[in-house]
Amino acid sequence: MQVVCLQEDAFYALFDKVIEHIESKRQDKPEKWIDGEMAMKELGIKSTTTLQKLRNEGKIRYSQPQKKIILYDRDSINAYLEKHARETF
Numbered sequence: 001m002q003v004v005c006l007q008e009d010a011f012y013a014l015f016d017k018v019i020e021h022i023e024s025k026r027q028d029k030p031e032k033w034i035d036g037e038m039a040m041k042e043l044g045i046k047s048t049t050t051l052q053k054l055r056n057e058g059k060i061r062y063s064q065p066q067k068k069i070i071l072y073d074r075d076s077i078n079a080y081l082e083k084h085a086r087e088t089f
Helices: 008-028 036-043 050-054 076-083
Strands: 060-068 069-073
Touching: 036 050, 036 069, 036 076, 050 069, 069 076
Parallel strands: none
Antiparallel strands: 060 069
């Protein structure tokens, strides 16, 4: 086994680089579950009633981990948008 000694400044510089690398990789993947505000933004709607209607009709997937927290599946929102996309002439 080999032991490597680093000065404190070098150690923290290395540590910062590792964190920076991990965060850059993490930002590439969008989160699977998004809140209502973000879901409305992705769908291009401004009404929470319309969002609730889509949810109640089963057109988009959602999860309710707590009573007042509702999260929406980004993949189902994208699928809903693709399903209603119109081809150009």
